Amino acid sequence: MTELADKSEKQEMDKAYNPQASEKKWYTFWEEKKYFTPTIRPGEKPFTIIMPPPNVTGALHVGHALTMYVEDVMIRWHRMRGEVTLWLPGADHAGISGETVVEKVIWQNERKTKNDLGREEFLRRVWEWMDEYRDTISEQLKAFGASCDWSRKAFTMDAGPQRAVRKVFKSLFDEGLIYRAERIVNWCPGSLTVISDLEVNMVEEDGFLWYIRYPVKGEENRFVTVATTRPETMLGDTAVAVNPNDARFKDVVGKMLILPLVNREIPLVADEGVESEFGTGAVKVTPGHDPLDFEIGQRHNLPIINLMNPNASINQNGGIYAGLDRFEARKRIVADLEQQGFLVKTENYRHTVPYSERANVPIEPLVKEQWWVKIAPLAQPALEAAQEGRLKFVPERFKKIYTSWLENIHDWPISRQLYWGHRIPAYFCNNCGKVSATAEETLEKCDYCASNDIWQDPDVLDTWFSSGLWPFSTLGWPDQTEDLAYFYPGSVMETSYDIIFFWVARMVMFGIHFMGEIPFDTVYLHGLVRDEKGEKMSKSKGNGVDPLEAIAEFGSDALRFTLLTSSTPGNDSKLSRTKLADSRNFANKIWNATRFITMSGTADLAYQSPKLEADAPLADRWIVSRYYKLVEEVSRLQENFQFGEAGRLIYDFLWGEFCDWYIEISKSRLNSSDPAEKRKVQTTLTSVLEGTLRLLHPFMPFVTEELWHYLPHEGEALIIAPWPKADSSQLDEAAITQFEALRETIRAIRNAKAEAKVESKKVAAIILANLELKNLFEQEIDTLVRLAGIDAQKLTIGNADDAPPAQALALVTDAATIYLPLAGMVDVEAERTRLGKEIEETRRELEKSEKTLANPNFAERAPAPVVAKERERLEATQERLAKLEQRLKDLA
RNA sequence: GGGCGGUUAGCUCAGUUGGUAGAGCGCUUCGCUUACACCGAAGAUGUCAGAGGUUCGAGUCCUCUACCGCCCACCA
Numbered sequence: 001m002t003e004l005a006d007k008s009e010k011q012e013m014d015k016a017y018n019p020q021a022s023e024k025k026w027y028t029f030w031e032e033k034k035y036f037t038p039t040i041r042p043g044e045k046p047f048t049i050i051m052p053p054p055n056v057t058g059a060l061h062v063g064h065a066l067t068m069y070v071e072d073v074m075i076r077w078h079r080m081r082g083e084v085t086l087w088l089p090g091a092d093h094a095g096i097s098g099e100t101v102v103e104k105v106i107w108q109n110e111r112k113t114k115n116d117l118g119r120e121e122f123l124r125r126v127w128e129w130m131d132e133y134r135d136t137i138s139e140q141l142k143a144f145g146a147s148c149d150w151s152r153k154a155f156t157m158d159a160g161p162q163r164a165v166r167k168v169f170k171s172l173f174d175e176g177l178i179y180r181a182e183r184i185v186n187w188c189p190g191s192l193t194v195i196s197d198l199e200v201n202m203v204e205e206d207g208f209l210w211y212i213r214y215p216v217k218g219e220e221n222r223f224v225t226v227a228t229t230r231p232e233t234m235l236g237d238t239a240v241a242v243n244p245n246d247a248r249f250k251d252v253v254g255k256m257l258i259l260p261l262v263n264r265e266i267p268l269v270a271d272e273g274v275e276s277e278f279g280t281g282a283v284k285v286t287p288g289h290d291p292l293d294f295e296i297g298q299r300h301n302l303p304i305i306n307l308m309n310p311n312a313s314i315n316q317n318g319g320i321y322a323g324l325d326r327f328e329a330r331k332r333i334v335a336d337l338e339q340q341g342f343l344v345k346t347e348n349y350r351h352t353v354p355y356s357e358r359a360n361v362p363i364e365p366l367v368k369e370q371w372w373v374k375i376a377p378l379a380q381p382a383l384e385a386a387q388e389g390r391l392k393f394v395p396e397r398f399k400k401i402y403t404s405w406l407e408n409i410h411d412w413p414i415s416r417q418l419y420w421g422h423r424i425p426a427y428f429c430n431n432c433g434k435v436s437a438t439a440e441e442t443l444e445k446c447d448y449c450a451s452n453d454i455w456q457d458p459d460v461l462d463t464w465f466s467s468g469l470w471p472f473s474t475l476g477w478p479d480q481t482e483d484l485a486y487f488y489p490g491s492v493m494e495t496s497y498d499i500i501f502f503w504v505a506r507m508v509m510f511g512i513h514f515m516g517e518i519p520f521d522t523v524y525l526h527g528l529v530r531d532e533k534g535e536k537m538s539k540s541k542g543n544g545v546d547p548l549e550a551i552a553e554f555g556s557d558a559l560r561f562t563l564l565t566s567s568t569p570g571n572d573s574k575l576s577r578t579k580l581a582d583s584r585n586f587a588n589k590i591w592n593a594t595r596f597i598t599m600s601g602t603a604d605l606a607y608q609s610p611k612l613e614a615d616a617p618l619a620d621r622w623i624v625s626r627y628y629k630l631v632e633e634v635s636r637l638q639e640n641f642q643f644g645e646a647g648r649l650i651y652d653f654l655w656g657e658f659c660d661w662y663i664e665i666s667k668s669r670l671n672s673s674d675p676a677e678k679r680k681v682q683t684t685l686t687s688v689l690e691g692t693l694r695l696l697h698p699f700m701p702f703v704t705e706e707l708w709h710y711l712p713h714e715g716e717a718l719i720i721a722p723w724p725k726a727d728s729s730q731l732d733e734a735a736i737t738q739f740e741a742l743r744e745t746i747r748a749i750r751n752a753k754a755e756a757k758v759e760s761k762k763v764a765a766i767i768l769a770n771l772e773l774k775n776l777f778e779q780e781i782d783t784l785v786r787l788a789g790i791d792a793q794k795l796t797i798g799n800a801d802d803a804p805p806a807q808a809l810a811l812v813t814d815a816a817t818i819y820l821p822l823a824g825m826v827d828v829e830a831e832r833t834r835l836g837k838e839i840e841e842t843r844r845e846l847e848k849s850e851k852t853l854a855n856p857n858f859a860e861r862a863p864a865p866v867v868a869k870e871r872e873r874l875e876a877t878q879e880r881l882a883k884l885e886q887r888l889k890d891l892a
Numbered sequence: 893g894g895g896c897g898g899u900u901a902g903c904u905c906a907g908u909u910g911g912u913a914g915a916g917c918g919c920u921u922c923g924c925u926u927a928c929a930c931c932g933a934a935g936a937u938g939u940c941a942g943a944g945g946u947u948c949g950a951g952u953c954c955u956c957u958a959c960c961g962c963c964c965a966c967c968a
Binding site for chain 2: 013015016017202209226227228229230241273274275277278279282283284285286290291292293294295351397398400401404405408497498501528532534565566567568570571572573574576578579581582584585586587588589591592593594595596597598599640642644645648651652656659660663664667671747750751753754755757761786789845848849852855856857858859860861862863866869870873
């Protein structure tokens with residue numbers, strides 16, 4: 001290992017950063033050194049993130065990449081702060097989608113369905129698939145640079161989590177919080193299972209509203225007209241309902257109607273649930289296939305007719321329509337109604353249709369006996385945790401979304417008619433007819449009559465049931481393990497905002513119920529990653545960015561830095577190639593900065609942290625001060641989960657200040673004939689860079705780790721190097737303002753040269769300034785000469801009141817007045833115009849300042865520092881204006 | 893029908909205790925200065941969606957409006 005490190009120290013650096021070479025090398029190094037595996041230190045509060053387990057249904061997408069990067073930023077940061085840090089990785093068996101994916105593959109290869117194979121064989125195939133893809137996912141996580149503890153990796157179908165699931169089922173069953181009931185459920189005719197409301201998407205579609213008249217029994221030519229979007233369900237109508245306050249129907253309520261086509265008698269009932277304003281005010285009631293109708297049916301004791309086969313074709317209860325698909329039946333029924341004179345009219349109608357999220361077909365509401373979780377007793381404490389502020393949300397607005405969902409929560413149907421998943425640990429007894437639950441792998445005999453003539457429920461549990469236990473099932477629960485005691489509750493739950501209900505809420509409910517504590521104190525929610533056009537990435541659209549491809553082309557750090565800096569918490573972001581290229585360039589920039597510094601011969605330099613030295617040159621004091629400011633800012637932002645902003649600040653510092661200015665300034669001192677002088681500047685260069693690499697490490701772990709080993713350092717790896725401490729004793733505010741003056745001067749000269757299109761690289765210059773700044777410029781002659789492009793022989797630094805030269809460009813800054821006596825620059829007229837423009841601009845600024853200060857309320861109410869600053873600004877502007885005006889006068 | 897988010901330079905977006913608008917890309921003009929052309933220097937461009945309000949002062953707080961997007965919801 002140290003061999004590896006030594007090698008990078010000695011090697012001559014390449015001209016450009018090569019991510020591929022570095023990424024594998026360092027990940028292996030970190031892993032072998034076991035940096036990802038925390039050492040439990042009793043009494044110390046650890047920082048813990050349980051990774052949202054990706055579905056084992058294929059490769060990871062960019063959304064996963066963002067998840068991992070955000071979590072890894074937190075993890076690496078806390079690890080560097082010296083905390084016991086655990087990031088526990090895992091994978092989810094993904095119930096329906098897992099089953100569907102494997103079904104598809106088998107169908108493609110063998111033209112066989114899961115039923116052809118049978119439960120056992122099918123499950124064997126699913127396991128094969130899962131084992132393969134779990135490895136793929138692990139490989140991808142490694143490519144991301146995820147510093148998670150592989151020794152603790154978990155899978156929702158592992159023996160441990162399986163045991164946890166049974167234990168929870170059994171407990172809730174015993175507490176009466178899991179019950180079995182016949183209710184209306186969302187049936188997915190595509191995947192042939194029940195799904196929860198959360199798995200249903202409402203899709204707006206153009207459809208029709210059909211008006212059908214139902215004859216009133218025994219009254220010639222009297223009808224009640226209903227409006228419906230689903231005429232085919234009329235076969236299962238067992239009533240028509242109207243609002244009890246609807247005067248139009250007062251005298252018909254209670255009478256019987258004749259159901260057209262079927263000729264069955266059904267009552268006209270009055271129910272509050274009916275909106276008089278809609279349609280005709282009368283609604284057909286199909287308790288077997290509509291949620292509202294089901295409720296009306298419950299209230300009025302209406303019979304339930306199930307019309308559909310599992311694949312949503314009409315069953316034998318549909319009479320002559322039996323065997324038809326529901327949409328085919330719709331056409332026929334409408335045609336028949338029309339033909340027989342029952343169809344009053346057809347209106348175009350835009351409405352929402354419930355679709356199964358998984359199979360992308362309209363769901364079919366139907367009545368089925370299912371297992372349910374009675375949710376209110378679990379939801380209440382989860383709600384309170386948020387309301388009382390124990391559970392925090394980042395960004396805060398999601399708290400409201402979370403609480404309002406819990407306030408209106410419905411019972412949770414948990415059975416799924418699948419093979420793949422946690423088999424429901426409930427057994428039916430053929431002898432006594434009762435049902436027993438167990439926490440064991442199998443149950444031998446009925447809990448009630450001890451008969452062994454029992455059979456297990458064939459269904460499995462909703463995948464979110466096991467996901468909800470994730471924060472403690474991964475730590476060994478129900479056993480009281482050391483991990484569980486130490487790492488539960490976790491610190492942050494980081495995930496995408498679209499699974500607050502599915503997952504976050506359920507973890508909180510189960511966590512409180514079974515562990516007595518919320519499973520984490522902070523929920524951090526990131527947004528969706530979209531494509532360049534802002535569209536949601538998806539496989540079907542083919543617009544998804546494959547993170548591995550992006551990594552291959554730009555590097556893992558580039559993808560990470562891009563995703564982290566182009567988003568703010570909770571907001572969606574767009575990913576584009578130009579952004580990726582930009583981040584790659586940044587990695588290359590710091591690579592080359594390091595290369596430049598080390599090429600000056602820093603190999604034998606002893607490590608030290610950036611140090612402010614009173615007698616050091618201005619630039620040194622400046623960059624060290626700026627570095628410590630950065631440390632403070634970045635740490636603060638990390639604390640507040642503002643990773644994007646933190647990353648951007650480091651970028652700006654490294655590129656805009658360290659490289660553009662400090663390295664440039666350092667060049668002449670690196671060439672100094674005085675070895676001590678060279679050492680000094682090298683020390684500042686390496687120490688500031690080393691410190692900044694630490695700050696950057698969570699944002700670009702690979703390149704920073706690689707570069708760190710080329711620099712003087714302490715310890716064996718950057719990943720475990722201590723996070724820099726902010727230190728106000730290392731701040732020299734004066735150096736910052738002075739350096740600013742120097743920068744301003746250099747920029748002014750560069751600007752003037754560019755605008756005047758000066759050919760020669762070095763120009764003559766006369767800089768006039770007040771005493772303090774004059775001294776500064778004299779000390780910084782070398783910097784001025786080199787960075788502004790001044791001929792050292794033709795530089796004069798004088799007092800503010802020295803006589804100005806006649807033939808020269810005049811540049812007025814707050815720091816100084818600079819004269820450039822440029823050859824051929826004798827166009828007095830042009831110079832006058834230029835000065836005139838500048839005077840005009842300065843006057844505008846002055847006016848603004850004067851206006852603010854003239855307002856008596858400003859001085860009275862604004863805080864003193866703000867007023868003082870405004871005064872200073874006014875004075876500086878006045879001075880500048882005076883100088884400009886003087887110059888204009890002199891030219892005449 | 894409720895609720896939330898967005899609307900800032902041509903494009904993509906920052907801008908968290910309210911104090912005279914920023915970055916990257918793109919564009920223009922220079923430049924192979926011994927780290928980097930995945931580079932350097934200089935430059936241009938904003939009624940911060942609109943209207944009102946609070947305030948000495950509003951991109952930032954409040955109200956309303958418009959457009960875009962999302963979430964929730966049993967008008968068939």
